[in-house]
Amino acid sequence: MADPYLPYTVTIRKITIENAAKDIKTFELVFADPAQRQQFDFMPGQFAQLSVFGAGESPIGIASSPLDANHISFTVKKYPTGVVTTALHNCQPHQTIGLRGPFGNHYPLLDMLGKDIVIVGGGFAVTTLRATIRYLLHESKRSDFGKITFFYGARTPGELVYREEISTWAARSDIEVHLTVDHPDESWTQHTGVVPAVVTKIAPASSNSIALVCGPPIMVKYSIPALKDLGFAPERIITSLEMRMKCGIGKCGRCNIGSKYVCIDGPVFSVAELERLPQEF
Amino acid sequence: MSSIEQELRKIAADLLSTKKVDLVIGYESGSAGIGVRPAFIRSASDADRLVYNPLCGHNLSVFLNRHKGQKVAIVLKPCDTRSIVGLIQERQIDRDLLTILAVPCEGVVDISRIEKIVPPDTIRSLAIENDELVVQTDQGPKRLPLKDLLSPGCAICKITEPVISDQVLGQSQRKPAEGDEFAEVQAFSAKSPQQRWDDFCSEMSKCITCFACRNACPACYCTTCFIDASGPKWLGKTDHLSDVQVFHITRMIHMAGRCTGCGACLRACPVGVNLHKYTGKIRSDAREFFDFEAGDDPDAKAKPPLSTYSGSDPNDFFM
Amino acid sequence: MSNEIRIISREDLPKWLDQMLGTFTVVAPTRQDDYTNFGVITSGNQADFDAVNTRMSPKQIFFPKTERLFGFATDRQQVKLDDTPQQITPQVLFGVRPCDARSIAMLDKVFDTDVYRDQQYVSRRKATTIVSLACKQLAPSCFCTRLGSNPADMAGSDLLIIELPEDRFAIGTLTPKGADLLTAADLPAQATAQDAQAFDKAVRIAQDTTVKPIDSDKLAAKLARIFDSAFWDRWHDRCLGCGTCTYLCPTCHCFDIADEAKNNTGQRVRNWDSCMFDLFTLHASGHNPRPSQRQHLRQRVMHKFSYTVDRYGQAFCVGCGRCVNRCPVNIDIREILDELEDYQGG
Numbered sequence: 002m003a004d005p006y007l008p009y010t011v012t013i014r015k016i017t018i019e020n021a022a023k024d025i026k027t028f029e030l031v032f033a034d035p036a037q038r039q040q041f042d043f044m045p046g047q048f049a050q051l052s053v054f055g056a057g058e059s060p061i062g063i064a065s066s067p068l069d070a071n072h073i074s075f076t077v078k079k080y081p082t083g084v085v086t087t088a089l090h091n092c093q094p095h096q097t098i099g100l101r102g103p104f105g106n107h108y109p110l111l112d113m114l115g116k117d118i119v120i121v122g123g124g125f126a127v128t129t130l131r132a133t134i135r136y137l138l139h140e141s142k143r144s145d146f147g148k149i150t151f152f153y154g155a156r157t158p159g160e161l162v163y164r165e166e167i168s169t170w171a172a173r174s175d176i177e178v179h180l181t182v183d184h185p186d187e188s189w190t191q192h193t194g195v196v197p198a199v200v201t202k203i204a205p206a207s208s209n210s211i212a213l214v215c216g217p218p219i220m221v222k223y224s225i226p227a228l229k230d231l232g233f234a235p236e237r238i239i240t241s242l243e244m245r246m247k248c249g250i251g252k253c254g255r256c257n258i259g260s261k262y263v264c265i266d267g268p269v270f271s272v273a274e275l276e277r278l279p280q281e282f
Numbered sequence: 283m284s285s286i287e288q289e290l291r292k293i294a295a296d297l298l299s300t301k302k303v304d305l306v307i308g309y310e311s312g313s314a315g316i317g318v319r320p321a322f323i324r325s326a327s328d329a330d331r332l333v334y335n336p337l338c339g340h341n342l343s344v345f346l347n348r349h350k351g352q353k354v355a356i357v358l359k360p361c362d363t364r365s366i367v368g369l370i371q372e373r374q375i376d377r378d379l380l381t382i383l384a385v386p387c388e389g390v391v392d393i394s395r396i397e398k399i400v401p402p403d404t405i406r407s408l409a410i411e412n413d414e415l416v417v418q419t420d421q422g423p424k425r426l427p428l429k430d431l432l433s434p435g436c437a438i439c440k441i442t443e444p445v446i447s448d449q450v451l452g453q454s455q456r457k458p459a460e461g462d463e464f465a466e467v468q469a470f471s472a473k474s475p476q477q478r479w480d481d482f483c484s485e486m487s488k489c490i491t492c493f494a495c496r497n498a499c500p501a502c503y504c505t506t507c508f509i510d511a512s513g514p515k516w517l518g519k520t521d522h523l524s525d526v527q528v529f530h531i532t533r534m535i536h537m538a539g540r541c542t543g544c545g546a547c548l549r550a551c552p553v554g555v556n557l558h559k560y561t562g563k564i565r566s567d568a569r570e571f572f573d574f575e576a577g578d579d580p581d582a583k584a585k586p587p588l589s590t591y592s593g594s595d596p597n598d599f600f601m
Numbered sequence: 602m603s604n605e606i607r608i609i610s611r612e613d614l615p616k617w618l619d620q621m622l623g624t625f626t627v628v629a630p631t632r633q634d635d636y637t638n639f640g641v642i643t644s645g646n647q648a649d650f651d652a653v654n655t656r657m658s659p660k661q662i663f664f665p666k667t668e669r670l671f672g673f674a675t676d677r678q679q680v681k682l683d684d685t686p687q688q689i690t691p692q693v694l695f696g697v698r699p700c701d702a703r704s705i706a707m708l709d710k711v712f713d714t715d716v717y718r719d720q721q722y723v724s725r726r727k728a729t730t731i732v733s734l735a736c737k738q739l740a741p742s743c744f745c746t747r748l749g750s751n752p753a754d755m756a757g758s759d760l761l762i763i764e765l766p767e768d769r770f771a772i773g774t775l776t777p778k779g780a781d782l783l784t785a786a787d788l789p790a791q792a793t794a795q796d797a798q799a800f801d802k803a804v805r806i807a808q809d810t811t812v813k814p815i816d817s818d819k820l821a822a823k824l825a826r827i828f829d830s831a832f833w834d835r836w837h838d839r840c841l842g843c844g845t846c847t848y849l850c851p852t853c854h855c856f857d858i859a860d861e862a863k864n865n866t867g868q869r870v871r872n873w874d875s876c877m878f879d880l881f882t883l884h885a886s887g888h889n890p891r892p893s894q895r896q897h898l899r900q901r902v903m904h905k906f907s908y909t910v911d912r913y914g915q916a917f918c919v920g921c922g923r924c925v926n927r928c929p930v931n932i933d934i935r936e937i938l939d940e941l942e943d944y945q946g947g
Binding site: 312313314315316318319320321322340344345348394397398401402403404405406420488490491492493494496497498510518519520521522549550552553554 | 633634635636652653654656657665666667738740741742838839841842843844845848849857859861870872875878879880894925926927929930931933935936
Binding site: 004005006007008010012052054055056057058059080082083086095096097098099218243244245247248250251252253254255256257258259260279280281282 | 670671673675678679680682684711712717719720825828829854855856857858859860862865867869871874876881882883884885886887888890891896900903904907908911912
């Protein structure tokens with residue numbers, strides 16, 4: 002049995018600044034030993050522990066698709082008191098960092114087969130949804146799923162991440178993209194207002210449909226009733242939680258909600274499951 | 283029941299029933315084998331839970347910052363009122379919302395002294411009878427004179443009156459202790475640097491960094507303690523002696539002009555780390571260098587040395 | 602295997618320890634200032650056989666307060682990791698009280714599972730023979746019997762020593778590891794049939810208790826039901842939020858992972874952590890799902906008496922009484938248990 006605390010060593014191939022405030026960056030990583038990419042077998046929705054040696058580890062959702070064969074990417078927001086996120090932001094390309102995982106469960110891709118998919122994201126928490134969309138849109142997968150509708154919002158246009166990639170999605174006919182911002186600038190031509198309001202306005206069909214929601218707590222809180230009003234059952238609304246986590250393997254004791262550990266029983270939960278858990282997250 | 287207890291219960295019930303306060307913080311009997319514990323009384327009908335006796339060691343002022351904005355009455359011994367003075371001077375307490383019920387103190391019992399005489403595994407209950415502590419054990423009761431059980435700070439305490447109060451209950455019989463308050467500090471200072479270091483290392487090696495000392499200390503009111511800060515992260519939380527020492531040294535330096543010597547840290551420590559001589563050194567230094575004794579001057583405008591700066595501040599203790 | 606009984610006199614106990622010292626590191630309760638703690642002994646006379654409970658639990662022998670996970674050295678863009686395991690030598694943990702031995706069996710369920718084997722913990726466990734010493738009587742803060750255990754509980758022990766009249770001790774063999782230790786010793790005498798009966802009788806007496814144990818399944822279900830109830834309003838007011846209860850607890854096992862580095866080299870370590878601390882659940886964003894003492898205390902009780910029952914089939918409390926004795930503000934878990942059993946609110 003491998004030592005669960007020992008990270009893979011990975012090299013930063015590329016760093017992309019994702020937002021106007023420059024506190025969100027995407028790190029494209031390659032394994033020092035390419036065979037380890039095969040061992041690192043994951044599905045969209047899972048997370049990993051990134052480490053900068055000397056600073057520590059931080060749990061981050063995987064932002065690339067498992068079908069991105071050569072690399073794996075993570076989008077990280079820097080917090081003033083976040084030791085690891087700050088250290089990551091100070092990293093340069095070609096630097097070696099640590100990667101441990103994959104951890105947790107993933108979005109219910111089996112349940113999603115043959116269904117229409119509604120994806121609701123907000124701010125930089127859109128990372129694992131981006132991994133999911135990349136997966137769904139892959140030429141080998143796209144026909145397995147029905148219609149895809151993607152809602153994505155942020156406070157300002159500058160805070161929307163993956164702008165270039167999203168514009169290539171918007172140009173496609175097999176995904177419907179709705180972007181919205183709270184505070185538009187002069188050049189903004191798309192929706193204005195909070196994400197749940199746009200979901201209500203566009204009203205995607207709920208029959209044979211499943212919704213994935215990930216964003217700031219306040220967005221998730223108001224998106225759930227909006228989706229329920231459209232006829233989505235709580236079992237069909239799927240969300241992903243964030244928690245302070247250290248071990249990633251259900252031992253260190255801090256990420257529990259009731260008797261569930263977010264790091265192994267989550268981070269993906271249906272709203273039906275969350276409604277059965279203590280409201281302590 | 284002592285007359286102080288009777289008076290206390292009546293005052294607490296009145297304050298609560300007339301809604302002059304929302305909460306009374308005092309003492310109640312503890313569970314079996316443990317003398318007393320902090321009590322939080324919110325209705326007049328619960329006021330008769332309040333007790334007051336020489337087992338009431340806790341410095342209750344530590345709880346005040348959790349009740350900001352509420353009208354609180356608090357039971358304080360004379361030395362505990364000195365903590366309140368510091369908290370007012372450092373703007374941690376709204377004096378107008380606070381009702382201080384000052385109780386007299388003849389010295390409080392140091393539980394660890396009882397445990398030196400009676401094995402803790404055998405103590406079934408503690409009770410005060412006149413000037414004796416009655417310890418119920420498996421082998422029957424043991425009567426111990428209270429004067430032999432006093433906390434280290436009490437034996438040398440010169441504080442017989444509250445420095446600040448709203449209602450004074452009872453009357454102190456005690457006279458200020460004679461002798462030098464800082465005798466332990468002087469004895470410690472007289473040792474060679476190597477001896478002091480060895481002593482410090484040996485004391486610190488007991489510490490399990492549970493932070494009971496910090497959390498029981500009324501002067502440790504920082505919302506985020508330096509050891510918990512992450513931007514930047516100042517030091518680790520390993521069991522290495524250096525981490526433990528740096529935590530205590532830094533905390534103690536922060537205590538200069540704040541520590542009143544109340545002994546809350548000593549009482550809270552689960553492994554008997556004797557912080558008293560080190561905090562005593564900090565207090566004696568604050569007195570020597572800045573002519574400041576925490577809690578002495580009830581003037582709200584008085585400034586502890588760490589809250590003020592003067593060009594004439596002595597600085598010879600800087601290396 | 603408890604039918605293999607040997608007898609040893611009180612005065613021979615230290616001699617037996619001296620014999621072990623040739624082959625094993627021996628860890629036993631030793632007097633340290635005002636209390637006893639587990640420590641490595643260099644002579645059998647240093648062991649204290651009379652204190653009911655050591656101040657710190659024996660968990661730190663297997664799950665130390667700080668544990669190196671691996672070392673690292675960074676050189677420009679290269680990183681070298683070193684996870685060479687620490688050398689672990691055979692040891693005997695002697696004079697453990699049955700409640701503490703039982704707690705080690707609980708920690709095994711966390712650190713030694715089919716999907717996760719904590720290398721250092723498991724190596725230490727494998728290298729350690731646990732010799733327990735049954736309690737002659739319960740200390741006032743003891744409540745093992747409330748947890749369905751007793752002062753001669755055999756869980757987690759390799760050998761169990763029970764005191765018989767006339768300063769004699771009966772040693773019961775519980776595991777092959779225990780049998781090996783006993784075989785290697787040339788002191789303990791073969792027990793007579795009478796001695797074997799005396800051992801069994803002592804065990805029966807220890808088990809015979811008038812205390813009604815908690816029904817852990819029922820309690821776990823009730824706790825889950827009353828999570829949002831007013832039950833939790835009245836315990837936390839006096840809680841200081843220190844780590845005394847969790848650090849002294851033999852079953853609490855939550856930890857933090859941190860890097861300790863100087864210049865380009867360092868190590869990743871695992872440190873004990875506590876659900877009583879604000880920092881325990883604080884997100885980098887500033888959000889804290891359990892921000893108050895009320896929630897911290899509820900988490901501790903829920904974890905011990907509900908979540909572990911769900912996950913490991915057992916309440917993670919052995920009733921050693923350390924938290925009861927040393928909580929600076931007398932938060933007494935026994936009172937919480939009593940009131941929980943009576944609580945009717947929802």
